[in-house]
Amino acid sequence: MSIFNSLSCSIFVALVLIGEAFLLSRAQDPSRLSLSYYSKTCPTAQDIVRSEMDCAVKTNPRNAAFMIRLHFHDCFVQGCDGSVLLDDTATLIGEKHADQNVNSIQGFELVDKIKEKLEAACPGVVSCADVLAIAARDATILVGGPYWDVPVGRLDSKTASVDLANSDIPTPQQPLATLIAKFLEKGLSVTDMVALVGSHTVGMSRCVNFRERIYGGDFQLTSKNEPSSQANLAKLKDVCPADGGDDNVSGMDYYSPTVFDNAFFETLLQGSGVLSSDQEMYSSLLGFQTSRIVDKYWADAALFFKDFADGMVKMGNITNPQGGEVRKNCRFINI
Ligand code: HEM
Known part of the structure; x- marks a missing residue:
């Protein structure tokens, strides 16, 4: 009888622990x-x-x-x-x-x-x-x-x-094929990638992330000496000296870095994307699909907006199958 009692008690305790573990750390679907x-x-x-x-x-x-x-x-x-x-x-x-x-x-x-x-x-x-x-x-x-x-x-x-x-x-030095592969791995298509990178229409990049592009000759290669590109290059060099100033920043959209619009894609058409990874989407030899999408987004802001919104929902749906908890403080797991 006592063996039975202690066995059923152990089973009960085990079930409670499993239940608690389940409550504390739910799986995520x-x-x-x-x-x-x-x-x-x-x-x-x-x-x-x-x-x-x-x-x-x-x-x-x-x-x-x-x-x-x-x-x-x-x-x-x-x-x-x-x-x-x-x-x-x-x-x-x-x-x-x-x-x-x-x-x-x-x-x-x-x-x-x-x-x-x-x-x-x-x-x-x-x-x-x-x-x-x-x-x-x-x-x-x-x-x-x-x-x-x-x-x-x-x-x-x-x-x-x-x-x-x-x-x-992804890193700004990676070639287009690697960037595409990284998005595909997450279940995001080439269209999703171009649309999501379109968020570089806002925000800044540090000099350390584009120095190589502006001093290494890559920028001149993609810009084909268009006057607007030359002006952009001069601006970037002002912000980012060949030595030092790693944390100086430039907008990735020269025209309106605080406005979410499609002007970022124009910089790519001009060959003057700030990040090499951004320009790759237009200038890479493998960029036949991505360059067509860039052209479309520059011609049609509403299409860019729609695809960006869809891409954000898709990206937001990547859940962690391990599940987890609702943290009380975002910086630390609950005790
Ligand atoms: C090809 C993929 C991408 C690469 C290589 C890339 C790389 C970068 C780099 C190097 C910076 C500048 C960071 C710094 O200098 O400190 C940056 C900024 C930024 N990225 Fe991306 N990014 C990519 C995709 C995305 C995506 C998918 C989003 C959002 C959906 C995004 C949103 C942003 C924003 C908003 C900023 C500006 C942040 C700020 O002002 O501090 N990026 N990105």
């Missing part, structure tokens, strides 16, 4: 994302993010660029799971150390601020990964870009991976 996920548990979630973003973008329009890029760097590593937001601890090395992130991605304090407001309204409900997805959409609208409905219900990871961040996030 992309089909779980829905537009109404927080409609009962946090009906004001979208309004809270929007009003914080409104204020932040009015104060500094580059905050919009920060949020769009953070969402991208989050989704390309383990899926959109807030892993990019994690700080180092004794047992975790954050993705902030990855080559494409270090000294580069920004906006963490803004995420903290939004999350604090959400925690005050609905504690433990809205994930950090969803904060990034909603904030990236709001950022886009606030600087003049398209609206899209953001499916929500993502979970936050309990892990981060610097190695995956180093291998999966």
Whole structure:
């Protein structure tokens, strides 16, 4: 009898532990994302993010660029799971150390601020990964870009991976075939890639990321000596000396770096894209498909907007199959 009792007790304890583990760390299936996920548990979630973003973008329009890029760097590593937001601890090395992130991605304090407001309204409900997805959409609208409905219900990871961040996030030096392969690996098409890179219509690049292009002869090669390109090259050289000034910045869209429009694609038509990876989409010998898409987006801003919105939803649907939790503080996993 006592053996039976202790056995049933062990089974009970095991079941409770499994149940708790399940509750604390739910698996993530992309089909779980829905537009109404927080409609009962946090009906004001979208309004809270929007009003914080409104204020932040009015104060500094580059905050919009920060949020769009953070969402991208989050989704390309383990899926959109807030892993990019994690700080180092004794047992975790954050993705902030990855080559494409270090000294580069920004906006963490803004995420903290939004999350604090959400925690005050609905504690433990809205994930950090969803904060990034909603904030990236709001950022886009606030600087003049398209609206899209953001499916929500993502979970936050309990892990981060610097190695995956180093291998999966594209770099500005990579050739077109590698860039395309990196997007295809994530289930994103060539059209998705060109449309999403179109977000370089806002924000800045550091000199260290385009020095080689402007002094190595590549820029002159693609620009075919058009006067506007020569003027752009001179501007870039002013910002970015051959030596030093690594962190000096230039807009990737010379004309309107704080407005979400299709002017970025014109820079590619002129051969004066700031990043080599951007120009590759128009000038690479393998760019027959991408250059046609660039032409179309320059001719038709509405098409660019539509494809960008669709691409952001697709990218946002990359979930982390490991599942996770709703972090209380986006920088640390829950204790
Ligand atoms: C071919 C793929 C891509 C490459 C190689 C690339 C590379 C870069 C680089 C090198 C910078 C400048 C960073 C710095 O100098 O610190 C940058 C900025 C930016 N990227 Fe990309 N990117 C790519 C795709 C994307 C995608 C898909 C998005 C969003 C959906 C995106 C959004 C942004 C934004 C908004 C900025 C400006 C950030 C700021 O102002 O701080 N990029 N990107």
